[in-house]
Amino acid sequence: MKIQFLGGAREVGRSCVLVETRSDRVLFDYGVKLSEGQQPLYPGKINGTLDGIILSHAHLDHSGHVPAWFANSKTLLFATQPTVDLANLLWADSLKIAEYEDYHAPYLKGHINKTNKNTYIIPHYKKEIPIADESMLTFFDAGHIPGSAMCYLNTNEKNLLYTGDINFGETNLLKPAEIPDKPVDVMMVESTYAGKEHPKREKTEKTFAESVKSHFETGGHPLIASFAIGRAQEIMMIFKKYNIDAPIYLDGMAQKATMAIQQSPKFVKDSKALNKAVQDVTFVKSQKMRQEIIKEPGLIITTAGMLQGGPILYYLLELNNNPLAKLFLTGYQVEGTNGRKILNDEPVEIDEVELPLKIAWEHYDLSAHADWPQLQKLVKKMNPEILFCMHGQEANCELFANWAKEELGIDAYAPMKNESFSF
Numbered sequence: 001m002k003i004q005f006l007g008g009a010r011e012v013g014r015s016c017v018l019v020e021t022r023s024d025r026v027l028f029d030y031g032v033k034l035s036e037g038q039q040p041l042y043p044g045k046i047n048g049t050l051d052g053i054i055l056s057h058a059h060l061d062h063s064g065h066v067p068a069w070f071a072n073s074k075t076l077l078f079a080t081q082p083t084v085d086l087a088n089l090l091w092a093d094s095l096k097i098a099e100y101e102d103y104h105a106p107y108l109k110g111h112i113n114k115t116n117k118n119t120y121i122i123p124h125y126k127k128e129i130p131i132a133d134e135s136m137l138t139f140f141d142a143g144h145i146p147g148s149a150m151c152y153l154n155t156n157e158k159n160l161l162y163t164g165d166i167n168f169g170e171t172n173l174l175k176p177a178e179i180p181d182k183p184v185d186v187m188m189v190e191s192t193y194a195g196k197e198h199p200k201r202e203k204t205e206k207t208f209a210e211s212v213k214s215h216f217e218t219g220g221h222p223l224i225a226s227f228a229i230g231r232a233q234e235i236m237m238i239f240k241k242y243n244i245d246a247p248i249y250l251d252g253m254a255q256k257a258t259m260a261i262q263q264s265p266k267f268v269k270d271s272k273a274l275n276k277a278v279q280d281v282t283f284v285k286s287q288k289m290r291q292e293i294i295k296e297p298g299l300i301i302t303t304a305g306m307l308q309g310g311p312i313l314y315y316l317l318e319l320n321n322n323p324l325a326k327l328f329l330t331g332y333q334v335e336g337t338n339g340r341k342i343l344n345d346e347p348v349e350i351d352e353v354e355l356p357l358k359i360a361w362e363h364y365d366l367s368a369h370a371d372w373p374q375l376q377k378l379v380k381k382m383n384p385e386i387l388f389c390m391h392g393q394e395a396n397c398e399l400f401a402n403w404a405k406e407e408l409g410i411d412a413y414a415p416m417k418n419e420s421f422s423f
Protein backbone atom coordinates (compact mmCIF):
# COMPACT_ATOMS: atom_id res chain seq x y z
CA MET A 1 0.00 0.00 0.00
CA LYS A 2 1.12 3.50 -0.81
CA ILE A 3 -0.16 6.73 0.74
CA GLN A 4 0.72 10.13 -0.67
CA PHE A 5 -0.04 13.48 0.97
CA LEU A 6 -0.95 15.85 -1.84
CA GLY A 7 -2.12 18.65 0.43
CA GLY A 8 -3.08 19.48 4.00
CA ALA A 9 0.44 18.43 4.98
CA ARG A 10 1.91 20.86 7.55
CA GLU A 11 -0.81 23.33 6.57
CA VAL A 12 -4.55 23.93 6.93
CA GLY A 13 -5.92 23.89 3.40
CA ARG A 14 -6.08 21.75 0.22
CA SER A 15 -6.47 18.49 2.16
CA CYS A 16 -5.89 15.55 -0.16
CA VAL A 17 -4.50 12.06 0.43
CA LEU A 18 -4.03 9.45 -2.31
CA VAL A 19 -4.32 5.82 -1.23
CA GLU A 20 -3.18 3.03 -3.54
CA THR A 21 -3.46 -0.67 -2.97
CA ARG A 22 -2.63 -3.38 -5.52
CA SER A 23 -6.21 -3.18 -6.82
CA ASP A 24 -7.66 0.21 -5.81
CA ARG A 25 -6.86 3.89 -6.02
CA VAL A 26 -8.89 6.39 -3.97
CA LEU A 27 -8.60 9.92 -2.63
CA PHE A 28 -9.54 11.23 0.76
CA ASP A 29 -10.72 14.81 0.09
CA TYR A 30 -9.69 17.15 -2.71
CA GLY A 31 -9.59 20.64 -1.22
CA VAL A 32 -8.18 24.07 -1.94
CA LYS A 33 -6.24 26.56 0.14
CA LEU A 34 -7.83 29.99 -0.03
CA SER A 35 -5.79 33.15 -0.22
CA GLU A 36 -7.35 36.62 -0.31
CA GLY A 37 -7.88 38.16 -3.75
CA GLN A 38 -5.82 35.44 -5.41
CA GLN A 39 -6.37 32.12 -7.05
CA PRO A 40 -6.53 29.41 -4.36
CA LEU A 41 -3.69 26.90 -4.03
CA TYR A 42 -4.44 23.40 -5.24
CA PRO A 43 -3.27 19.92 -4.15
CA GLY A 44 -0.39 18.16 -5.93
CA LYS A 45 -0.94 16.58 -9.32
CA ILE A 46 -2.55 13.16 -9.62
CA ASN A 47 -1.52 11.02 -12.57
CA GLY A 48 -3.76 8.24 -13.79
CA THR A 49 -7.28 7.27 -12.87
CA LEU A 50 -9.15 7.06 -9.58
CA ASP A 51 -11.71 4.55 -8.33
CA GLY A 52 -13.29 7.16 -6.11
CA ILE A 53 -13.04 10.39 -4.15
CA ILE A 54 -14.16 10.17 -0.54
CA LEU A 55 -15.33 13.56 0.72
CA SER A 56 -15.22 13.98 4.50
CA HIS A 57 -17.23 17.23 4.61
CA ALA A 58 -18.26 20.31 2.65
CA HIS A 59 -15.66 22.90 3.72
CA LEU A 60 -13.61 24.14 0.77
CA ASP A 61 -10.30 23.10 2.30
CA HIS A 62 -11.62 19.54 1.78
CA SER A 63 -14.05 19.84 -1.16
CA GLY A 64 -12.92 22.86 -3.19
CA HIS A 65 -11.08 21.07 -5.99
CA VAL A 66 -13.51 18.16 -6.54
CA PRO A 67 -15.28 19.62 -9.63
CA ALA A 68 -11.83 20.22 -11.18
CA TRP A 69 -11.29 16.46 -11.18
CA PHE A 70 -14.50 16.02 -13.13
CA ALA A 71 -13.40 18.73 -15.59
CA ASN A 72 -10.76 16.34 -16.93
CA SER A 73 -11.63 12.85 -15.73
CA LYS A 74 -14.26 10.59 -14.34
CA THR A 75 -14.68 8.83 -11.05
CA LEU A 76 -17.28 8.47 -8.30
CA LEU A 77 -17.68 10.88 -5.40
CA PHE A 78 -18.76 9.46 -2.04
CA ALA A 79 -20.35 11.88 0.45
CA THR A 80 -23.36 12.43 2.70
CA GLN A 81 -26.36 14.42 1.50
CA PRO A 82 -25.61 17.57 3.54
CA THR A 83 -21.99 17.46 2.38
CA VAL A 84 -23.16 17.39 -1.24
CA ASP A 85 -25.75 20.16 -0.76
CA LEU A 86 -23.38 22.44 1.16
CA ALA A 87 -20.41 21.79 -1.14
CA ASN A 88 -22.61 22.76 -4.11
CA LEU A 89 -23.28 26.13 -2.46
CA LEU A 90 -19.57 26.66 -1.91
CA TRP A 91 -18.57 25.54 -5.42
CA ALA A 92 -21.07 27.92 -7.03
CA ASP A 93 -19.83 30.73 -4.78
CA SER A 94 -16.20 29.95 -5.66
CA LEU A 95 -17.01 30.42 -9.35
CA LYS A 96 -18.54 33.83 -8.59
CA ILE A 97 -15.50 34.87 -6.56
CA ALA A 98 -13.13 33.78 -9.35
CA GLU A 99 -15.08 35.92 -11.79
CA TYR A 100 -15.17 38.91 -9.42
CA GLU A 101 -11.48 38.64 -8.57
CA ASP A 102 -10.67 37.95 -12.20
CA TYR A 103 -8.65 34.76 -11.93
CA HIS A 104 -8.99 31.49 -13.80
CA ALA A 105 -11.31 28.94 -12.16
CA PRO A 106 -10.18 25.32 -12.66
CA TYR A 107 -13.74 24.20 -13.48
CA LEU A 108 -16.99 25.49 -14.97
CA LYS A 109 -20.60 25.21 -13.91
CA GLY A 110 -21.01 22.18 -16.18
CA HIS A 111 -18.30 20.36 -14.23
CA ILE A 112 -20.26 20.87 -11.01
CA ASN A 113 -23.22 19.22 -12.76
CA LYS A 114 -20.96 16.38 -13.90
CA THR A 115 -19.75 15.97 -10.30
CA ASN A 116 -23.33 15.72 -9.10
CA LYS A 117 -24.19 13.13 -11.76
CA ASN A 118 -21.30 10.98 -10.52
CA THR A 119 -22.00 11.31 -6.81
CA TYR A 120 -22.96 8.36 -4.66
CA ILE A 121 -24.78 9.55 -1.54
CA ILE A 122 -23.80 7.69 1.62
CA PRO A 123 -27.25 7.48 3.26
CA HIS A 124 -26.16 7.41 6.89
CA TYR A 125 -23.27 6.88 9.26
CA LYS A 126 -22.01 3.39 10.17
CA LYS A 127 -23.11 1.86 6.86
CA GLU A 128 -20.43 -0.14 5.08
CA ILE A 129 -20.32 0.53 1.33
CA PRO A 130 -18.12 -1.19 -1.27
CA ILE A 131 -16.42 1.61 -3.20
CA ALA A 132 -13.80 -0.19 -5.28
CA ASP A 133 -12.75 -3.77 -6.05
CA GLU A 134 -11.37 -4.54 -2.60
CA SER A 135 -12.25 -1.46 -0.51
CA MET A 136 -15.17 -0.89 1.84
CA LEU A 137 -15.98 2.56 3.19
CA THR A 138 -17.75 3.35 6.46
CA PHE A 139 -18.54 6.90 7.60
CA PHE A 140 -18.68 7.81 11.28
CA ASP A 141 -20.18 11.05 12.59
CA ALA A 142 -17.35 13.59 12.91
CA GLY A 143 -19.40 16.17 14.88
CA HIS A 144 -17.74 19.03 12.97
CA ILE A 145 -20.46 20.39 10.64
CA PRO A 146 -23.70 18.78 9.41
CA GLY A 147 -22.86 15.75 7.28
CA SER A 148 -19.21 15.63 8.32
CA ALA A 149 -17.64 12.20 8.50
CA MET A 150 -14.63 10.33 9.73
CA CYS A 151 -13.80 7.95 6.92
CA TYR A 152 -12.90 4.33 7.66
CA LEU A 153 -11.52 2.38 4.72
CA ASN A 154 -11.24 -1.36 4.95
CA THR A 155 -8.89 -2.59 2.22
CA ASN A 156 -7.37 -6.00 1.48
CA GLU A 157 -4.04 -4.67 2.80
CA LYS A 158 -4.49 -2.22 5.72
CA ASN A 159 -7.42 -0.65 7.55
CA LEU A 160 -7.32 3.13 7.40
CA LEU A 161 -8.97 5.89 9.36
CA TYR A 162 -8.96 9.39 7.90
CA THR A 163 -10.51 11.68 10.52
CA GLY A 164 -11.16 14.75 8.37
CA ASP A 165 -12.14 17.55 10.76
CA ILE A 166 -13.57 16.30 14.05
CA ASN A 167 -15.20 17.70 17.15
CA PHE A 168 -15.79 15.70 20.33
CA GLY A 169 -17.45 18.59 22.14
CA GLU A 170 -21.24 18.63 22.11
CA THR A 171 -22.81 21.73 20.56
CA ASN A 172 -26.43 22.87 20.25
CA LEU A 173 -26.49 21.89 16.58
CA LEU A 174 -24.52 18.64 16.54
CA LYS A 175 -23.78 15.54 18.50
CA PRO A 176 -20.12 14.95 19.33
CA ALA A 177 -18.01 12.78 17.02
CA GLU A 178 -18.33 9.05 17.57
CA ILE A 179 -15.24 6.92 18.07
CA PRO A 180 -15.15 4.17 15.42
CA ASP A 181 -15.43 0.66 16.87
CA LYS A 182 -13.07 -0.83 14.28
CA PRO A 183 -9.43 -1.90 14.23
CA VAL A 184 -7.21 0.76 12.66
CA ASP A 185 -3.73 0.09 11.22
CA VAL A 186 -3.06 3.48 9.66
CA MET A 187 -4.61 6.71 10.89
CA MET A 188 -4.57 10.20 9.39
CA VAL A 189 -5.61 12.73 12.01
CA GLU A 190 -6.30 16.47 11.94
CA SER A 191 -3.91 18.55 14.07
CA THR A 192 -5.60 21.99 14.05
CA TYR A 193 -5.54 22.37 17.83
CA ALA A 194 -2.67 20.02 18.72
CA GLY A 195 -1.08 21.45 21.85
CA LYS A 196 -4.02 23.77 22.61
CA GLU A 197 -6.87 23.29 25.01
CA HIS A 198 -10.26 24.97 24.50
CA PRO A 199 -11.83 26.95 27.30
CA LYS A 200 -14.99 25.34 28.66
CA ARG A 201 -17.51 25.48 25.83
CA GLU A 202 -20.57 26.25 27.95
CA LYS A 203 -18.83 29.14 29.64
CA THR A 204 -17.74 30.64 26.30
CA GLU A 205 -21.26 30.27 24.97
CA LYS A 206 -22.83 31.89 28.04
CA THR A 207 -20.44 34.84 28.10
CA PHE A 208 -21.04 35.36 24.38
CA ALA A 209 -24.85 35.25 24.67
CA GLU A 210 -24.89 37.54 27.71
CA SER A 211 -22.57 40.05 26.10
CA VAL A 212 -24.67 40.21 22.92
CA LYS A 213 -27.83 40.55 24.98
CA SER A 214 -26.57 43.32 27.23
CA HIS A 215 -25.11 45.15 24.25
CA PHE A 216 -28.51 45.08 22.53
CA GLU A 217 -30.31 46.16 25.69
CA THR A 218 -28.22 49.29 25.91
CA GLY A 219 -29.48 50.23 22.45
CA GLY A 220 -26.62 48.69 20.51
CA HIS A 221 -26.12 46.97 17.19
CA PRO A 222 -24.42 43.64 17.79
CA LEU A 223 -22.85 42.66 14.45
CA ILE A 224 -22.02 38.96 14.55
CA ALA A 225 -19.47 37.66 12.03
CA SER A 226 -20.23 34.02 11.36
CA PHE A 227 -19.24 31.16 9.08
CA ALA A 228 -22.19 30.15 6.88
CA ILE A 229 -22.10 26.44 7.62
CA GLY A 230 -22.64 25.18 11.13
CA ARG A 231 -21.66 28.31 13.02
CA ALA A 232 -24.58 30.54 11.93
CA GLN A 233 -27.08 27.81 12.85
CA GLU A 234 -25.31 27.24 16.17
CA ILE A 235 -25.50 30.97 16.96
CA MET A 236 -29.23 31.12 16.19
CA MET A 237 -29.71 28.16 18.55
CA ILE A 238 -27.64 29.85 21.27
CA PHE A 239 -29.77 33.01 21.01
CA LYS A 240 -32.91 30.89 21.30
CA LYS A 241 -31.52 28.99 24.28
CA TYR A 242 -30.68 32.22 26.11
CA ASN A 243 -34.06 33.74 25.22
CA ILE A 244 -32.67 36.84 23.64
CA ASP A 245 -35.71 38.96 22.98
CA ALA A 246 -34.55 41.10 20.07
CA PRO A 247 -34.96 41.31 16.31
CA ILE A 248 -32.48 38.80 14.87
CA TYR A 249 -31.39 38.98 11.23
CA LEU A 250 -29.50 36.48 9.09
CA ASP A 251 -27.62 37.69 6.03
CA GLY A 252 -25.35 36.23 3.34
CA MET A 253 -24.70 32.63 2.38
CA ALA A 254 -25.73 31.52 5.88
CA GLN A 255 -29.34 31.70 4.64
CA LYS A 256 -28.93 29.06 1.93
CA ALA A 257 -26.73 26.95 4.20
CA THR A 258 -29.42 27.03 6.89
CA MET A 259 -32.09 25.88 4.43
CA ALA A 260 -29.83 23.09 3.15
CA ILE A 261 -29.15 21.90 6.70
CA GLN A 262 -32.87 21.96 7.54
CA GLN A 263 -33.46 19.63 4.60
CA SER A 264 -31.32 16.90 6.20
CA PRO A 265 -32.83 16.73 9.70
CA LYS A 266 -31.22 13.43 10.65
CA PHE A 267 -27.76 15.00 10.40
CA VAL A 268 -28.39 17.48 13.24
CA LYS A 269 -28.88 16.76 16.93
CA ASP A 270 -32.36 18.22 17.30
CA SER A 271 -33.98 19.40 14.08
CA LYS A 272 -37.06 20.72 15.89
CA ALA A 273 -34.92 22.94 18.09
CA LEU A 274 -33.07 24.17 15.00
CA ASN A 275 -36.32 24.93 13.18
CA LYS A 276 -37.64 26.84 16.21
CA ALA A 277 -34.48 28.91 16.40
CA VAL A 278 -34.67 29.71 12.67
CA GLN A 279 -38.35 30.72 12.97
CA ASP A 280 -37.36 33.64 15.19
CA VAL A 281 -34.94 34.98 12.60
CA THR A 282 -35.59 37.34 9.67
CA PHE A 283 -33.66 36.66 6.46
CA VAL A 284 -32.20 39.80 4.89
CA LYS A 285 -33.20 39.74 1.24
CA SER A 286 -31.97 42.99 -0.29
CA GLN A 287 -29.63 45.92 0.01
CA LYS A 288 -32.64 48.13 0.79
CA MET A 289 -33.49 45.87 3.71
CA ARG A 290 -29.91 46.16 5.01
CA GLN A 291 -30.20 49.93 4.97
CA GLU A 292 -33.46 49.71 6.93
CA ILE A 293 -32.41 47.23 9.61
CA ILE A 294 -29.35 49.14 10.74
CA LYS A 295 -31.50 52.14 11.66
CA GLU A 296 -32.88 50.29 14.70
CA PRO A 297 -31.10 48.14 17.30
CA GLY A 298 -31.02 44.46 16.39
CA LEU A 299 -28.78 41.42 16.13
CA ILE A 300 -27.23 40.82 12.73
CA ILE A 301 -25.65 37.42 12.05
CA THR A 302 -23.78 37.55 8.76
CA THR A 303 -20.99 36.09 6.65
CA ALA A 304 -18.09 36.04 6.04
CA GLY A 305 -16.90 34.73 9.40
CA MET A 306 -13.36 36.02 8.84
CA LEU A 307 -14.61 39.24 7.16
CA GLN A 308 -13.22 38.23 3.77
CA GLY A 309 -16.10 39.51 1.66
CA GLY A 310 -19.84 39.04 2.13
CA PRO A 311 -22.47 41.44 3.53
CA ILE A 312 -20.53 41.85 6.80
CA LEU A 313 -18.30 44.37 5.01
CA TYR A 314 -21.29 46.59 4.20
CA TYR A 315 -22.41 46.54 7.85
CA LEU A 316 -18.88 47.15 9.04
CA LEU A 317 -18.49 50.23 6.84
CA GLU A 318 -21.85 51.57 8.03
CA LEU A 319 -21.36 50.84 11.72
CA ASN A 320 -17.61 51.43 12.10
CA ASN A 321 -18.04 54.95 13.48
CA ASN A 322 -21.16 54.16 15.49
CA PRO A 323 -20.34 54.09 19.24
CA LEU A 324 -23.44 51.96 19.81
CA ALA A 325 -22.24 49.14 17.56
CA LYS A 326 -20.07 46.18 18.45
CA LEU A 327 -18.51 43.46 16.32
CA PHE A 328 -18.48 39.88 17.58
CA LEU A 329 -16.03 37.43 16.01
CA THR A 330 -17.18 33.85 16.61
CA GLY A 331 -14.52 31.58 15.20
CA TYR A 332 -10.93 30.84 14.39
CA GLN A 333 -9.37 33.63 12.29
CA VAL A 334 -6.83 32.41 9.73
CA GLU A 335 -3.55 34.27 9.29
CA GLY A 336 -3.84 37.03 6.66
CA THR A 337 -7.63 37.44 6.89
CA ASN A 338 -9.40 40.63 7.96
CA GLY A 339 -10.58 38.80 11.07
CA ARG A 340 -6.98 38.06 12.07
CA LYS A 341 -6.05 41.70 11.34
CA ILE A 342 -8.69 42.79 13.85
CA LEU A 343 -7.26 40.45 16.49
CA ASN A 344 -3.82 41.96 15.76
CA ASP A 345 -5.21 45.53 16.01
CA GLU A 346 -4.39 46.18 12.37
CA PRO A 347 -6.64 48.01 9.87
CA VAL A 348 -8.88 45.78 7.78
CA GLU A 349 -8.81 45.86 3.99
CA ILE A 350 -11.97 46.31 1.94
CA ASP A 351 -11.61 46.38 -1.86
CA GLU A 352 -7.90 47.16 -1.48
CA VAL A 353 -8.62 50.18 0.76
CA GLU A 354 -7.45 50.13 4.37
CA LEU A 355 -10.06 50.84 6.99
CA PRO A 356 -8.84 51.65 10.51
CA LEU A 357 -11.20 49.90 12.88
CA LYS A 358 -13.16 52.13 15.26
CA ILE A 359 -15.94 49.72 16.17
CA ALA A 360 -15.58 47.89 19.50
CA TRP A 361 -15.12 44.14 19.15
CA GLU A 362 -15.02 40.90 21.10
CA HIS A 363 -13.77 37.46 20.06
CA TYR A 364 -15.27 34.11 21.01
CA ASP A 365 -13.91 30.87 19.61
CA LEU A 366 -16.97 28.62 19.33
CA SER A 367 -14.66 26.02 17.86
CA ALA A 368 -15.81 23.06 15.77
CA HIS A 369 -12.49 21.20 16.13
CA ALA A 370 -11.25 18.75 18.71
CA ASP A 371 -8.78 20.24 21.17
CA TRP A 372 -5.54 18.69 22.39
CA PRO A 373 -6.89 16.44 25.16
CA GLN A 374 -9.60 15.16 22.79
CA LEU A 375 -7.10 14.45 20.00
CA GLN A 376 -4.81 12.61 22.40
CA LYS A 377 -7.69 10.53 23.72
CA LEU A 378 -8.74 9.54 20.19
CA VAL A 379 -5.26 8.40 19.18
CA LYS A 380 -4.86 6.42 22.42
CA LYS A 381 -8.19 4.74 21.85
CA MET A 382 -7.61 3.86 18.16
CA ASN A 383 -3.98 2.92 18.86
CA PRO A 384 -2.89 2.66 15.19
CA GLU A 385 0.42 1.14 14.05
CA ILE A 386 1.13 4.21 11.94
CA LEU A 387 -0.08 7.75 12.51
CA PHE A 388 0.04 10.71 10.15
CA CYS A 389 -0.60 14.13 11.70
CA MET A 390 -1.93 16.57 9.12
CA HIS A 391 -4.33 19.55 8.73
CA GLY A 392 -2.49 21.87 11.11
CA GLN A 393 0.26 24.45 11.18
CA GLU A 394 3.69 22.87 10.83
CA ALA A 395 4.56 23.16 14.54
CA ASN A 396 1.26 21.57 15.58
CA CYS A 397 1.64 18.60 13.23
CA GLU A 398 5.19 18.02 14.47
CA LEU A 399 4.22 18.34 18.11
CA PHE A 400 1.40 15.83 17.65
CA ALA A 401 3.60 13.28 15.84
CA ASN A 402 6.39 13.63 18.43
CA TRP A 403 3.94 13.10 21.27
CA ALA A 404 2.52 9.92 19.67
CA LYS A 405 6.04 8.61 19.05
CA GLU A 406 7.42 9.36 22.50
CA GLU A 407 4.38 8.75 24.70
CA LEU A 408 2.68 5.90 22.85
CA GLY A 409 5.50 4.35 20.82
CA ILE A 410 3.48 4.75 17.60
CA ASP A 411 5.26 5.07 14.27
CA ALA A 412 4.13 8.68 13.79
CA TYR A 413 4.86 11.30 11.12
CA ALA A 414 4.07 14.89 10.21
CA PRO A 415 4.27 14.33 6.43
CA MET A 416 5.54 16.95 4.01
CA LYS A 417 3.52 17.99 0.96
CA ASN A 418 3.74 15.32 -1.78
CA GLU A 419 5.61 12.96 0.53
CA SER A 420 4.63 9.32 0.08
CA PHE A 421 4.89 6.26 2.29
CA SER A 422 4.81 2.61 1.30
CA PHE A 423 4.18 -0.34 3.59
Ligand SMILES: [Zn+2]
Residues within 6 Å of the ligand: 057, 059, 144, 165
Ligand atom coordinates in the same frame (compact mmCIF):
# COMPACT_ATOMS: atom_id res chain seq x y z
ZN1 LIG B 1 -13.89 21.72 8.23
Ligand SMILES: [Zn+2]
Residues within 6 Å of the ligand: 059, 061, 062, 165, 391
Ligand atom coordinates in the same frame (compact mmCIF):
# COMPACT_ATOMS: atom_id res chain seq x y z
ZN1 LIG C 1 -10.55 21.56 7.43
